[in-house]
Amino acid sequence: MNRFIPVDRQTDYLLPPSVDEWLPDGHLARFVVDVVEQLDLSALTRRYAGRGSKAHHPAVLLNLLVYGYATGVVSSRKIERATYDSVAFRYLAANTHPDHDTLATFRRRFLPELEQLFVQVLLLAREMKLLTLGTIALDGTKLNANASKHKALSYGHAKKLEAQFKAEVKALTQRAASADKDDAADGMDIPAEIARREARLEAIAVAKTKIEARAKEREAAEKAAYQEKVARRDAQRKTGKKPRGRDPEPPTGGPRDKDQVNLTDPQSRIMPVTGKGFDQCYNAQAAVDTDSMLVTHTHVTQATNDKQQVMPLLTALARLPAPLAKPDHLLADTGYFSAANVQACHDHRIKPLIAMKRDVHHPPVLERFAADPPTPASKEPVEQMAHHLKTQAGRALYALRKHTVEPVFGIIKHVMGFRQVSLRGLENVSGEWRLVTMAWNIKRMHRLAAG
Numbered sequence: 001m002n003r004f005i006p007v008d009r010q011t012d013y014l015l016p017p018s019v020d021e022w023l024p025d026g027h028l029a030r031f032v033v034d035v036v037e038q039l040d041l042s043a044l045t046r047r048y049a050g051r052g053s054k055a056h057h058p059a060v061l062l063n064l065l066v067y068g069y070a071t072g073v074v075s076s077r078k079i080e081r082a083t084y085d086s087v088a089f090r091y092l093a094a095n096t097h098p099d100h101d102t103l104a105t106f107r108r109r110f111l112p113e114l115e116q117l118f119v120q121v122l123l124l125a126r127e128m129k130l131l132t133l134g135t136i137a138l139d140g141t142k143l144n145a146n147a148s149k150h151k152a153l154s155y156g157h158a159k160k161l162e163a164q165f166k167a168e169v170k171a172l173t174q175r176a177a178s179a180d181k182d183d184a185a186d187g188m189d190i191p192a193e194i195a196r197r198e199a200r201l202e203a204i205a206v207a208k209t210k211i212e213a214r215a216k217e218r219e220a221a222e223k224a225a226y227q228e229k230v231a232r233r234d235a236q237r238k239t240g241k242k243p244r245g246r247d248p249e250p251p252t253g254g255p256r257d258k259d260q261v262n263l264t265d266p267q268s269r270i271m272p273v274t275g276k277g278f279d280q281c282y283n284a285q286a287a288v289d290t291d292s293m294l295v296t297h298t299h300v301t302q303a304t305n306d307k308q309q310v311m312p313l314l315t316a317l318a319r320l321p322a323p324l325a326k327p328d329h330l331l332a333d334t335g336y337f338s339a340a341n342v343q344a345c346h347d348h349r350i351k352p353l354i355a356m357k358r359d360v361h362h363p364p365v366l367e368r369f370a371a372d373p374p375t376p377a378s379k380e381p382v383e384q385m386a387h388h389l390k391t392q393a394g395r396a397l398y399a400l401r402k403h404t405v406e407p408v409f410g411i412i413k414h415v416m417g418f419r420q421v422s423l424r425g426l427e428n429v430s431g432e433w434r435l436v437t438m439a440w441n442i443k444r445m446h447r448l449a450a451g
Helices: 028-037 058-070 076-085 087-092 100-109 114-127 155-177 190-238 310-319 339-347 381-390 392-398 405-414 426-449
Strands: 135-144 152-154 260-262 269-273 277-289 295-301 329-332 351-354
Touching (some): 028 087, 028 426, 058 076, 058 087, 058 100, 076 087, 076 100, 114 426, 135 269, 135 295, 260 269, 295 426, 310 329, 310 339, 329 392, 339 351, 339 381, 351 381, 351 392, 405 426
Antiparallel strands (some): 269 277, 277 295
């Protein structure tokens, strides 16, 4: 007796097959299609002039990109191949096969429109009662740039190369003008060698200009910080207090020899990476709702330090539509702490819980269960926040941060496989990060809706 299911690859279907029948109910690809169908894509469709051959509908291409990022298929070539190999991608593409160039062009072309689509997804999550937006946690993660750190050129090395190439151009020019051709029979094309070095000198000049511009920006920021420190110490002296430590040294202007620019992606930066030393990166920021773990805000910065990243969040929250009410609390680690950030949250009517120093991993048990300290008489925002962080309720609320935003970064990097950006330039990387987090939100909504 035959114990196996018959294998038959030759018999034709009695009726034409449907891709809808091949995908199980409750599949993520079905949910992606349902979400995209509810989005207003008019800002995308208006951009098509209607000339030439018929184009793939933006909804189809957006479906493929969102599902691709949600499942770790980021390459446009791999997505194109998946429309042939994968039932889910065939369903998303309605049995069509957009080529990789179409997908890549669509992704680059409509990155600015993704900001509004990102908000539309949040509004849909609100309508589905999946998003409460009561408390959010802000954090950042380093994303590898689409450039190698070995393609970076420092200011000091640029000056050495510039002197070397200028000397070589001068020597080659003198040799070309010399009547003595005894040593010229070595196959050297002198005009080509001169042109090659002049092209490199032009590239070095551009790199030096960019480094010098960055140095001016840094000098302005350092001067502002220096003046703030001096003013604070002067205020302490006026009250009779002696400031601790030495007086700050005024910043020195101009580029430093170690200042560098990446020749492949000049807008990326060398940043410290956990466990890996330094790498060419961008600093991707995300604010995550603590109840649903949905990302409510994203932006990308070139700054390694997170201290300046609270104001972009507050500005973006103020622009959100009315149905997406402002959060009550903002949680962030000590990298975001400054008196100015606390005051800014207070001005936006958001209660901040920003760590003022590094937390002890295993505090004494009596300290953990100690009674709340007395409420300070001062209404100063930093003192009020410091008191709240010491209360039982404040500690419990702040503890939500670690298992809210950090798991989201972990899933995006290690499950969805997005550790390195595909595009170059700050604006493009910002758009791609928004696409990634929108894909995460839809994936998370699918899980929440399933119960």
